[in-house]
Amino acid sequence: MNDTPTWMKDTSDQPPAPEIDTSVPHSARIWNYWMGGKDNFQADRDAGDAVAEAYPDIVLMAKESRQFLIRVVSFLAGEVGINQFLDVGTGLPTMQNTHEVAQRIAPDSRIVYVDNDPLVLAHARALLADTTPDGVTAYVDADYHNPDVILADARNVLNFNRPVAVMFMGVLGYVSDFEEMRSIVSRLIDPFPSGSYLVLWDGTDTGPAVVEGGEKLAEAGGVPYHLRSPEQLAQCFEGLEMVEPGLVPITTWRAESDDVTHIDAYGAVARKP
Numbered sequence: 001m002n003d004t005p006t007w008m009k010d011t012s013d014q015p016p017a018p019e020i021d022t023s024v025p026h027s028a029r030i031w032n033y034w035m036g037g038k039d040n041f042q043a044d045r046d047a048g049d050a051v052a053e054a055y056p057d058i059v060l061m062a063k064e065s066r067q068f069l070i071r072v073v074s075f076l077a078g079e080v081g082i083n084q085f086l087d088v089g090t091g092l093p094t095m096q097n098t099h100e101v102a103q104r105i106a107p108d109s110r111i112v113y114v115d116n117d118p119l120v121l122a123h124a125r126a127l128l129a130d131t132t133p134d135g136v137t138a139y140v141d142a143d144y145h146n147p148d149v150i151l152a153d154a155r156n157v158l159n160f161n162r163p164v165a166v167m168f169m170g171v172l173g174y175v176s177d178f179e180e181m182r183s184i185v186s187r188l189i190d191p192f193p194s195g196s197y198l199v200l201w202d203g204t205d206t207g208p209a210v211v212e213g214g215e216k217l218a219e220a221g222g223v224p225y226h227l228r229s230p231e232q233l234a235q236c237f238e239g240l241e242m243v244e245p246g247l248v249p250i251t252t253w254r255a256e257s258d259d260v261t262h263i264d265a266y267g268a269v270a271r272k273p
Contacts, residue, residue, distance in 0.1 A: 075254065085102055
């Protein structure tokens, strides 16, 4: 296995970052705004505020989604012993990214981030540099509609003979067709051996306010996000062994306290038998 793919070596000759149209709201920057980040512009904040006016819990959802990621990766790296992660649709880097959580527990962890957004990719170099001496952090420029491309590049870093955690953290709503969404998940978990894990969370159509918030996002010029039911998300885990407590609101998944707010976002972790 090639430990240092060509696309991880010296990036000083990379082309400059693409021109950014700050007048058009951008999904990654809107999410960054909700999470309290600074990588956003007025159009993003306006769109984010329009959604939050209809569905105030969207800000809580954004922040709690990162806490869910921290708990999940800590569980996989610490309790299960997983040290390979394929994080699909990673978005803009913020605090406590997947590689930081995993490599803090298992310094030799290998993380492959996947995104095809030029804005996100412009931040990739910072993530590639911020890794442990024993671990690897890599980025694949690919669209999750093309799983074969993702897997071909991921082979440069991940050992497909050992378990891998495949993660979809609040990104599958950008796939409009439900069956296509299921196919993407299946094709990206199928090549990995027994003992691998699927991690998935997404916004759900479990309340009128969140549905209205989705409509406001589209009206504000954001990329439409297709909310699905928990029952639909559960279909992505068919054939896998669900880890307790199963598919639940992300705020309650192995929460340290019972004092949590139930929000319209469900997630789960499941093992490939």
